[in-house]
Amino acid sequence: MSKSSPRRPFGGKSTGTVTVIEARVHRSWARNARMAFVLTAVIAGLLAAVVAASYMHPILALFVGVGVGVPLGGIVWVLVRIWPVIRLLWWWTPEIGLAGLLLVGWVQLASHTPTLVTLLVVALVVGVPAAVPVIRHQIMAWAWCLVVRHRLRVCFAQFIIANQSGSLPLILWATPTPVGERVWVYLRPGLSVKDLEARLDKIAVTCHASTVLIERASDGNAAYVRFDIKRREVLTANVGSPLVDVIDPDTPTVEQAPQEVPTALDLPDVQAPTITLPKQGGTTDRKPAATSTANGSKPAASSSTAEDDVSDWI
Amino acid sequence: MSIVTEPAPVPVGPGLSMFDPIFIGIDEFGQPVYITLAYRNLLAGGEPGGGKSGLLNCIAAHAALSVDSRLVLLDGKLVELGQWEDSADAFIGPDITAALDVLRRLQLVMNNRYAWLRAHNRRKVTAADGLSVITVLVDEIAFYSATVGSKQEQEEFVALLRDLVARGRAAGIPVVAATQRPSFDIIPTSLRDLFGYRAAFRCTTSNSSNIVLGHGWAEQGYSATDIAPTNQGAAYLIAEGGVPRRIKVAYLSDAQIAGIADYAAWIRRPGTITTPPSSPADWGMAA
Structure with a gap:
């Protein structure tokens, strides 16, 4: 809505954008303002005239209606016409408020305190936030x-x-x-x-x-x-787990069952056809049927064992 | 040294439950991130070294310290979850036959639990039932579903896991699976899409990120390619909120895991770890 009229003084930062948008915009601010003026003047004037007609002659009431409607329409026209400025002020309200506050504060401070105190206060007000x-x-x-x-x-x-x-x-x-x-x-x-x-x-x-x-x-x-x-x-920092704090540090350590430690740890130690995946030490012992051929590398032999297991469990 | 005032330390659990929210890290606002896993399944994806096993270890630590929990660990690499072996009810290494066995056992347990629930006119297991939550943690799901074993075994593994993911929720058998890139050739889309919670660690392409998180999230700005390669443990998590949240997963060092695992094993099976002291004097020494 703000990108319509090239005559308007505020509301856009770059005129280039304004030109691009203008083609798509139907109503200009001036037309909007005119429309608002006419609508407000007519409606307010008619209402005022109707009310006034119950107190005086209808022709006089019509003049009263015009007298009320035209100024009201004018106010609305001005509001709509300067809406880009109002909007701009609204957008920058926090900054304007802050700047005003600073300015007033500075003037008050400078006019009521000696220069040394003024500088000291400014140094504190600026320095403390900057330092902490x-x-x-x-x-x-x-x-x-x-x-x-x-x-x-x-x-x-x-x-x-x-x-x-x-x-x-x-x-x-x-x-x-x-x-x-x-x-x-x-x-x-x-x-x-x-x-x-x-x-x-x-x-x-x-x-x-x-x-x-x-x-x-x-x-x-x-x-x-x-x-x-x-x-x-x-x-980015490491996050610790609270579970570390709930345990008792004097816990007796688990006695590890002696596990079979593989020896072929380097490439020359392993011949091509005899690669086997490491076996499970303690776990498979609990399932007696699976221990004998429990090895992923020999699927054909182990599938029948697996079937036996099902019958065991069922 | 005749009278020993202090008795031997009695294993006391920290009172955690699998129905409690599990702490897994912090979000960008510095707030702790919890997930409740009892009725949910979680899929973690991302490139190697991204922090997937950190997340799995966090969940395993909580599960190991919970009183109403059993752990089933499937770890093709042996070392990522290996430290929890003593707290776990089953620890499966690179052995698809054993993996299939344990999944069949779980399926049977699940069926029995549903029959039990039906007999009691109920629809899901709750904390008051006294049943344990059997957390199934699978690291490198691709190892079992696409690498080791015969085609038939791989398909059976996927079918059994899909059944657990699909039906295990209400029976208290949540599945947490991790893989680097859960594309359709690794795990079928029909299995992948069943996981409700997703965690995407660093991915190399936004397509990979979409595969983990779900289609369309990268286009909306939630792409795990944003995560710096040096920032291990940072991830996008889709959990309760339904929208990915940037989180940093809590990290447990090997020593901390060992400490928690020892403690968990001790509170779970006090008899099997330390031989019971014969005389009260020995108790004092042991303490």
Whole structure:
């Protein structure tokens, strides 16, 4: 919707994209605004006139209706006309808020404290998070969350435009995960998880990430999806098993039964026709019928033995 | 040294049960990953050195320390599960005849259990029944199904294993199988697709990853080719959630396995390991 009019001042980053999209877009912002003005003015004016008619002469009421409808339509016209600006401001609300907070904080600090104290406070506020790794990583992780929401929007605006008006999915909140970020998105008509899965590699590149996975975030609503953006491998350290701690270290060791140790351990020791697979020592003894010819290399001889076994067990 | 106050150590199990969730590692959020194996079958695949036997050893350790558990181990390489031989009820090496024997025994046990369940108007074995869960661990399933023995024996092995996988679930006979690449020429698709839980360790191609995890997962971004060759034990696991999760399998060193295996053998068969001390004084020495 934002890619329609070449006259509009905001709402797109590159004019090249605007030209490409424009052909597919039916209504321009100006037409949308005009339509909104007419609709609002007519509906509000008629309503106002009907209400006013019960108090005064109908012709006077009509003038009242015009007086109410036109200003209201004007307000709506302005809102629709500057919608790209509002949207842009909404997208950058966290950044604008943070920047404002920092600016106000800095001005207040500078105007109420001597220079030395100001510098000291700034050094503490900047230095402590920079020096403590845990805080630094947390701040970086949240900063990436802000970045990744914008990058995802770039993805949708640049190469995942699915419907005719070019409306973008609603990019909801993002949280840091140990491997990267997780972003929840509400898809607009024209997109599906399958469409997005075909472009996982491009999304990963745009997000400066390693891989991206997309999952449905809701069982009942296919539009509600979750992006798992992965930018680092965390499963590199060894993981121990808690079973090691439940055993008694003073356990008496098992006395191993003396096993037949094979001797032919090198190639020259083994002649070609006499290769035999190592036999089982202790286990096969428990099954008396199988011990005599239990060897995988002589299948013809052992199959009859196996049949005997079945009759033994049954 | 006349009165010994401390009696000989009585073997006490850690109170684990095969119906408990089994700890197998952590996921990407650092959270522990558990699988409940009593009613499930697990297939692990991936290239050599990926960590398959680490997963099998984790499960074997839990099963060996569980009170209501019996272990049946089939290991064509002898060394991957060999340390559990003393805790296991059957340990089969590279010997397809013995493997077929033990699978036939298991089939019979399964049939008997179903008859027992039917007699009690029940549909599955529960923890309250007091029956043991017979965990069947098969390392290198390809060795028995495609390498050793005659064609007939291999087919019988696959048929018996498929029967166990298909019907053993409710009778408390879960099967955990590992192989490098479970393609149709190694194990039939009809057997492979019966395994509910899948663990894909590093694969060289996304096609191999799809063979382990199931068709289509690589296209959705879950491909075990992502795993670095140096990162042993990292895997994609499809278990309770239904969606592959990246996990790191807990690693047990040989010494730790030996310790757990000794302890498990001791709590299982205390009489067979240490000769019973003749006098109370000897008990103190033994302790």
